[in-house]
Amino acid sequence: MTGSAPPPDVDPGAAPPTLLEVSGLSVSFRTEQGVVHAVEDASFTVGRGEVVAVVGESGSGKSVTGLTLMGLTQSPNATIAGSAKLSGRELIGASQATLREVRGAEIAMIFQDPMSSLNPVVRVGEQIVEQIRAHEEIAHDAALARAVELMERVGIPRARDRSRAFPHEFSGGMRQRVMIAMALSCSPRLLIADEPTTALDVTIQAQIMEELGLLRRETGAGILLVTHDLGVVADIADRIIVMYAGQIVEQGSLDDLFYDPQHPYTWGLLGSITRVDRVRSARLPAIPGQPPSLLNAPAGCHFRPRCPHAFDACTQPPALEARLPGSPAHRDRCFLEPSVKRRIRTVDGAIGLATGETVIS
């Protein structure tokens, strides 16, 4: 669709041209219990050919962010504010007709559970054809030929035969490949992958991530990778956004986040990855407590009740801003002094959230 050649291997130093620009995005839902603030004031960008990972626990607002960009959270009970521009075209508040043009063609989405994301009663080839024909004037047979080609490209063997199969005749990994083939079918400029590997076993996870990496290199599409698994993003992401309780608490490059994380929540996430390069400790560190209810998030810093380093200032809401001199792209919401952070974030020789209360043994 873009026509121009994709950028060669993306150089993490140079900022790629902006594809998606989200600013001040807030999403809340009215429920019987009250108003749920699913996303609060989120701002970030995704460049062409860039992989931006959105990381956070369940209920941190990361999936809602992705769905909102597609206009899939619209409902009478949803309040959506802010702006999200795809190459300058506003998506928030866009008409259904505009959104239909964008969905599938310019922004494609891969969902978490491949077992339930395909219609069980329609042949997979037809499901891909449907998306192609929603956006292009093309004969059914030509669209089917392209669907088969796409299925081959994402590594589905005997694609011609398999295109006539139903979803239940595929394994989970193969279904996710079908989803990827479908997402690729109209050469989208932005791919939103919502936990694409969560429902898959580890070896399949690696294959799917490899597929996404290949796709980014071949088509130059930007990828917004929503996941709760920092391990998944380490290989592929250029930049990382960490979300907690509906807010972006830290964002920066992959190196920023892995080697110089500024927010205690990020430390906690990093500390709770199992790692083969570390002596196995008796306990896998976990962040104590539970994520807050988005109905009634704590005042000030939302992470304060779970943070062992909280102090007086934390009762005020911290802004998402660059707090390190010389790294304007590395922003976080923590009042602690960077020098203090660097001192206290080391636990047992690695980054972690200092606490006696590790839970999972």
Place this chain on the structure above:
Amino acid sequence: MARFVVRRIGSAILVMFATSVLTFLIFQAIPSGDPAFRLAGKYSTPAQVESIRREWGFDKPIYVQYVKTMEKIFDGSVISYTQQLNVDQTVIHDLPATLSVTIGGAVIWLLVSVLFGVLSAIRAGRYLDRVLTVLAFIGLSMPAFFLGDIALYYLGYKAKIFPLGDYVPLTQNPGAWFSHLLLPWMTLAVLYIGIYSRILRSSLLDTLGEDYVRTARAKGISERRVLIRHALRNSMIPLISLWGLDFASLLGGGTILIEEVFNINGVGKYVGDSIGRLDVPPILVITVFAAFAVVALSAIVDILYAALDPRIRLSS
């Protein structure tokens, strides 16, 4: 698919055999007089009664009686106690009227329920949904003998829009056939529309929450296509199986009230009259026929069902 069909037909035959045995035994248990005597009629000689007793095997053990009765049902020589008329021929004669009532009613109720169910689901919780919900419950609580009589009185007798009951065969006068059946169809449909539209509403609401519906929306296809191709098709599955069973039980005499109210000489009215006279042969024949209809239609529905949902073809 072929194996599925064969397996399904095999089990259907088994079910029909079991039903016929059970029905036969039930009527053995009901005190209805000496069957040989009743079959022979009022003005028979003892010799005639004796010959019928031997012919039907009433002096033999019960399993012989069962076999002989089934033989007579299937070779079409059963006669009724009271009218001394051939039962199979009467059923065949009455069937077109019942089929007309049932098919027309079933088509109307299915179409209207799909319309109401879809409208209710996509407007769930809003004004239209609430109105349709109230209407559904009103329809549900309208028995045919009440609604049918009211409709006949006001729309037929007073307003003279519809004829006052009776049945005109389709082959005789298609226009009169239609105008005579319109009121029975609508009366029959109202009851089922109430049930079916509620079932479809909840089934569709469940389906609309499915991940694959979200996937369909994310493809950029129109909302109408999302609704019809992705959501409705999956939601129709429970409705279709129910529809087959209801349709079959109506064919097998379930139209008894409608036919009585609108004075239609169909299978329902025949069985109703026979029950009043404790005329066992027609009751037996129609019960076996009803079981046959239910089993045959549920087999057809299962095959349809498998065509609708490919996953069913694999599991037994």
